[in-house]
Amino acid sequence: MKHAIATTDARAGTTSLPAADIARTARKASFAIKSLPGNARDLALDIIYDALAASKDEILVANARDMSAAQELVAEGKLSQSLVKRLDLSRAGKYEDMLQGIRDVRGLEDPVGKVTLATKLDDGLTLHRYTTPIGTLLIIFEARPEVIANISALAIKSGNAAILKGGKESTHSFAAIAAVITAALKSTAIPPGAIQLVQSREAVKDLLDQDVYIDLVIPRGGNDLVRYIKENTKIPVMGHADGLCATYLHADADVDTAVAVVVDGKTDYPAACNATETLIVHAGVLGTVLPAVVAALQAKGVSVRCDAASLATLSAVSEGALSAAGKAILQAATEEDFKTEFLDLVIAVKTVGTLQEAVAHINAHGSGHTDGIVARSEAAAEEFCRMVDSAGVYWNASTRFADGYRYGFGTEVGISTNKVHARGPVGLEGLMIYKYVVRGGGHTAAMYGGGGRKFVHERIEG
Amino acid sequence: MKHAIATTDARAGTTSLPAADIARTARKASFAIKSLPGNARDLALDIIYDALAASKDEILVANARDMSAAQELVAEGKLSQSLVKRLDLSRAGKYEDMLQGIRDVRGLEDPVGKVTLATKLDDGLTLHRYTTPIGTLLIIFEARPEVIANISALAIKSGNAAILKGGKESTHSFAAIAAVITAALKSTAIPPGAIQLVQSREAVKDLLDQDVYIDLVIPRGGNDLVRYIKENTKIPVMGHADGLCATYLHADADVDTAVAVVVDGKTDYPAACNATETLIVHAGVLGTVLPAVVAALQAKGVSVRCDAASLATLSAVSEGALSAAGKAILQAATEEDFKTEFLDLVIAVKTVGTLQEAVAHINAHGSGHTDGIVARSEAAAEEFCRMVDSAGVYWNASTRFADGYRYGFGTEVGISTNKVHARGPVGLEGLMIYKYVVRGGGHTAAMYGGGGRKFVHERIEG
Numbered sequence: 032m033k034h035a036i037a038t039t040d041a042r043a044g045t046t047s048l049p050a051a052d053i054a055r056t057a058r059k060a061s062f063a064i065k066s067l068p069g070n071a072r073d074l075a076l077d078i079i080y081d082a083l084a085a086s087k088d089e090i091l092v093a094n095a096r097d098m099s100a101a102q103e104l105v106a107e108g109k110l111s112q113s114l115v116k117r118l119d120l121s122r123a124g125k126y127e128d129m130l131q132g133i134r135d136v137r138g139l140e141d142p143v144g145k146v147t148l149a150t151k152l153d154d155g156l157t158l159h160r161y162t163t164p165i166g167t168l169l170i171i172f173e174a175r176p177e178v179i180a181n182i183s184a185l186a187i188k189s190g191n192a193a194i195l196k197g198g199k200e201s202t203h204s205f206a207a208i209a210a211v212i213t214a215a216l217k218s219t220a221i222p223p224g225a226i227q228l229v230q231s232r233e234a235v236k237d238l239l240d241q242d243v244y245i246d247l248v249i250p251r252g253g254n255d256l257v258r259y260i261k262e263n264t265k266i267p268v269m270g271h272a273d274g275l276c277a278t279y280l281h282a283d284a285d286v287d288t289a290v291a292v293v294v295d296g297k298t299d300y301p302a303a304c305n306a307t308e309t310l311i312v313h314a315g316v317l318g319t320v321l322p323a324v325v326a327a328l329q330a331k332g333v334s335v336r337c338d339a340a341s342l343a344t345l346s347a348v349s350e351g352a353l354s355a356a357g358k359a360i361l362q363a364a365t366e367e368d369f370k371t372e373f374l375d376l377v378i379a380v381k382t383v384g385t386l387q388e389a390v391a392h393i394n395a396h397g398s399g400h401t402d403g404i405v406a407r408s409e410a411a412a413e414e415f416c417r418m419v420d421s422a423g424v425y426w427n428a429s430t431r432f433a434d435g436y437r438y439g440f441g442t443e444v445g446i447s448t449n450k451v452h453a454r455g456p457v458g459l460e461g462l463m464i465y466k467y468v469v470r471g472g473g474h475t476a477a478m479y480g481g482g483g484r485k486f487v488h489e490r491i492e493g
Numbered sequence: 494m495k496h497a498i499a500t501t502d503a504r505a506g507t508t509s510l511p512a513a514d515i516a517r518t519a520r521k522a523s524f525a526i527k528s529l530p531g532n533a534r535d536l537a538l539d540i541i542y543d544a545l546a547a548s549k550d551e552i553l554v555a556n557a558r559d560m561s562a563a564q565e566l567v568a569e570g571k572l573s574q575s576l577v578k579r580l581d582l583s584r585a586g587k588y589e590d591m592l593q594g595i596r597d598v599r600g601l602e603d604p605v606g607k608v609t610l611a612t613k614l615d616d617g618l619t620l621h622r623y624t625t626p627i628g629t630l631l632i633i634f635e636a637r638p639e640v641i642a643n644i645s646a647l648a649i650k651s652g653n654a655a656i657l658k659g660g661k662e663s664t665h666s667f668a669a670i671a672a673v674i675t676a677a678l679k680s681t682a683i684p685p686g687a688i689q690l691v692q693s694r695e696a697v698k699d700l701l702d703q704d705v706y707i708d709l710v711i712p713r714g715g716n717d718l719v720r721y722i723k724e725n726t727k728i729p730v731m732g733h734a735d736g737l738c739a740t741y742l743h744a745d746a747d748v749d750t751a752v753a754v755v756v757d758g759k760t761d762y763p764a765a766c767n768a769t770e771t772l773i774v775h776a777g778v779l780g781t782v783l784p785a786v787v788a789a790l791q792a793k794g795v796s797v798r799c800d801a802a803s804l805a806t807l808s809a810v811s812e813g814a815l816s817a818a819g820k821a822i823l824q825a826a827t828e829e830d831f832k833t834e835f836l837d838l839v840i841a842v843k844t845v846g847t848l849q850e851a852v853a854h855i856n857a858h859g860s861g862h863t864d865g866i867v868a869r870s871e872a873a874a875e876e877f878c879r880m881v882d883s884a885g886v887y888w889n890a891s892t893r894f895a896d897g898y899r900y901g902f903g904t905e906v907g908i909s910t911n912k913v914h915a916r917g918p919v920g921l922e923g924l925m926i927y928k929y930v931v932r933g934g935g936h937t938a939a940m941y942g943g944g945g946r947k948f949v950h951e952r953i954e955g
């Protein structure tokens with residue numbers, strides 16, 4: 032046991048028990064929370080909502096402490112401005128969005144116990160498949176203190192136990208929100224230990240060893256965090272390392288649509304994983320559609336890094352298509368730019384000769400997150416959507432739509448680029464698994480082998 | 494590159510390319526196979542079926558060579574009889590079952606491109622979720638040479654590329670089946686490299702490193718194989734290490750039902766992962782139901798290892814309930830017996846005072862595979878099924894029903910005790926993931942934030 036001193040800081044609402052105890056407690060609680068009726072879980076969400084709404088001021092004070100510490104690190108060059116932006120709970124509407132996220136989750140259909148398959152195997156022998164909570168989740172996140180509320184809500188609604196570990200940048204915000212949630216849960220039916228909030232950095236490595244008790248790890252943070260976790264655990268990991276999203280302007284792209292979609296994809300929230308990082312352009316529209324897109328991006332302060340073909344064409348277009356000032360600030364792209372998640376007001380421009388080349392570029396360089404095409408031709412768009420191997424493929428829409436709230440999932444536990452279990456924005460469904468129930472009357476397998484009986488395998492009403 | 498000599502043995506149908514080349518080729522082929530129409534994939538299954546049917550004699554000759562080598566190892570104590578049984582393709586009906594499995598898979602609904610969610614986000618902006626193949630699978634199996642046909646069929650039907658690695662015990666069977674399948678695929682639309690058959694033992698470790706190209710590993714074999722794989726790869730693993738299944742006789746269990754279910758669960762195919770290994774008995778029926786069950790088990794040659802309470806009661810029952818000879822061969826169980834997957838004609842008997850105790854025993858000792866209750870009371874059965882955290886929970890039915898064919902999935906890629914992605918017998922659905930497609934008309938996220946538009950999130954027809 033690596034942590035000799037096991038204490039729970041009741042005031043802060045976080046636990047500093049040894050990892051094995053935290054995980055064992057969570058697993059035990061998971062059996063209890065999965066048996067609670069839906070209305071008990073919903074009531075707990077109401078109580079958390081009210082408590083967080085009532086504690087807004089003190090939580091924002093704590094958040095301001097994190098923000099000023101972060102700004103110092105930015106000044107020292109130790110933290111990026113994009114991380115600071117994620118940390119800020121005081122931005123207009125952000126706290127209310129966090130609260131609304133809880134209410135949205137509460138309003139969703141109860142995901143537990145839904146029948147997803149019902150088969151008559153034979154007379155008096157049935158098979159049903161019911162959705163069940165996965166069990167015990169470990170969620171590790173960096174900045175974004177509002178995640179604690181989102182994740183707690185999703186875990187409770189879905190009947191899972193969850194262990195949450197926040198990042199050091201959000202220490203004070205995390206402690207303040209944890210204190211409110213932990214206190215609120217005491218007056219609910221949620222069993223103690225079902226939601227545990229861990230603040231010790233050292234605990235992470237030990238928690239990643241608890242594959243006997245923990246069923247799924249969900250990292251929410253940068254590439255380094257996700258890679259570290261994938262390399263240090265046998266527990267399944269759900270998440271995305273990169274969000275290297277591309278938008279492709281096809282040969283028949285409409286210029287207004289291209290401008291709208293690319294400018295939004297790049298500038299709506301550059302620090303987000305669903306921001307457009309690469310602009311792929313069909314050679315046929317380098318001189319027609321691209322200049323307007325570049326001019327619009329530059330007007331929003333975006334640095335444009337061009338491959339040779341796009342740079343040559345843009346440099347040669349008329350002053351009416353792109354100003355001399357705009358041409359002067361164009362940059363040459365390096366190969367590295369096409370593998371980089373800038374998370375900033377920078378975009379890389381790649382020229383292709385065909386749609387297939389655009390698809391191949393995305394499948395080779397992208398991160399399988401979200402990639403779009405701007406095209407008039409439905410056939411071209413459908414081919415793009417079929418061939419691009421990403422969680423989200425978009426036609427004439429900004430990559431920024433890749434989000435659980437926008438998809439109608441209430442809120443999200445993260446965005447997954449996994450190829451198993453859950454892909455894309457993950458809401459409640461991604462926190463569920465299922466079990467099979469067979470009900471018989473003394474039926475044996477031998478009846479069907481040598482016994483001569485045949486299975487009927489008829490779909491029945493659940 | 495660890496394997497300097499890269500060759501393909503065309504005669505044997507297996508490849509000995511370096512692991513990275515195998516994996517890269519498979520990934521490339523995965524893009525092509527996922528775009529094939531369903532009828533092209535079905536036609537390929539017909540061609541494989543015909544080729545395997547025509548080659549039965551030569552494949553059984555190869556299998557006989559594996560069997561005689563295995564029998565020598567059994568004689569030397571280096572291989573268990575249960576593994577030999579899994580190896581044997583000549584058992585009555587087994588080859589035909591293998592062929593029928595291909596036809597059953599072919600007859601299933603095409604799993605690719607099904608709409609599982611369709612939402613109107615706003616006017617002119619829609620979200621659809623379509624099922625897609627996962628991509629590239631690595632399947633590693635030990636004995637059971639028929640798995641190669643099952644898995645190839647499932648991979649082709651589901652539009653996935655697959656790399657298959659057989660065990661050393663089935664070397665000749667594997668090579669013979671691989672040669673037939675590889676030759677047959679040449680006359681189909683399945684792209685070269687979509688199904689690759691690997692026989693080199695050294696290749697496994699290198700293949701497990703190819704997490705860039707391989708999306709899912711499916712081990713089919715013993716505990717040691719599964720654990721080795723889980724500890725040596727960052728690729729998600731789907732499978733089960735143990736099949737430690739229990740059947741619980743509740744206080745109101747019907748004696749005939751108990752006898753039928755337990756005898757079948759234990760003796761129908763003791764080497765299978767869904768065989769019953771532990772018999773849990775309510776104290777109230779130790780002297781009434783248990784003796785008949787034990788007598789029936791003993792009549793089938795099963796060794797019965799009893800905990801203290803069941804041993805005492807059985808020893809004291811009348812000669813009519815259990816013969817003196819039966820009593821004489823009862824054994825005392827050790828704690829280890831309740832954690833052991835015997836895969837043989839051995840069963841451990843555990844006494845409990847309550848249903849809750851039975852549930853706790855299963856959740857603590859079982860492997861989350863399949864566990865059943867024999868009870869008259871529906872309320873008791875439903876509580877058991879709700880509280881036992883296993884992939885399959887059964888009421889008055891043999892644990893042997895845990896099987897993809899019996900569930901109506903055609904055949905199975907394995908049985909999963911994972912808590913994510915797929916659980917229980919895994920058929921086609923477990924080899925699928927999905928992608929989201931958003932279709933818009935130049936929509937931007939900014940329209941919904943500051944722009945004042947609202948999402949409608951209406952379910953629509955797919």
